[in-house]
Amino acid sequence: MLTQEVELNMQKSVEACQRNFNTIRTGRANTSLLDRLTVEYYGADTPLKSLATISTPDSQTLAIQPFDLGSLGLIEKAISISDLGFTPNNDGKIIRINIPPLTEERRKQFCKLASKYAEEAKISLRNIRRDAIEKIKGSEKDGEFSEDQSRDQQDSIQKITNKYINEIEKNLSGKEEEILKV
Template structure:
């Protein structure tokens, strides 16, 4: 695996961690909060964003306008039974979700969740590093590259890994400050 391929794999891991961060509430309405919700629609699990237009008319409200009005009760049920803790309000055409302000305790829980997502991202980065270093050691053992080349490559992979881990840490601190901001 070339350094460029390693960087691409690692950047995908960082993006996945960032997507996870985006699903954490911050006290403000954000349509990405509903990204993980899927609805049982005609016997198939369908992502909510495929069934409806999701907007944020103000900082405390998410509005969901289904493309098919028959899916309205299904969407409402999926939101109500999700782990987000939202109570959807259905007016017959649109589902509105009021986002209550977060309590201090809830903010701390969300910070812990963000830390968990960051750690998952770092583990993914370390796994990529481990696999790459194993490949280099195998090449050295097979005589394809010298010891010096092997050492240089391993150092280079460690520098790349450190760069991406710092990026995950920066994203985590940004998310935590966003969660803790009242």
């Protein structure tokens, strides 16, 4: 029971890490680059995906076509002030963003960012492991588990933790390879 709960929580941490990886630029246009962008629309922060269709007409361009043309200026402003470093081009109907090729220095910065996201995910996994082991030790003290059962449970939780840490490492190396590929 506890191991299933731990595994589910760890899987969620890995998925969150992967979503973070998807927001990192790799030199190619990708609609997930704008996933976290919110636009102040009628006084409320609204995700860009709710306001417009985002597409990639080619490998170096993102096209944003708002459902409401009145929001065009707001979307353009949100992109300009975001930390993405993009300059939007507004033609009155569609906003186009040219994705410039990454410099070597910028690629290294993005690799560091990916490493940071991976480390945050690993910390999350370790916290889940710690909480589970504390529960097991508490159950052992209460007499629900024998010492051997407790040790077996702790070992299985450690194996699950190792499995997900390895998965994060694999995802990180894949992302770094993708970032560094020119």
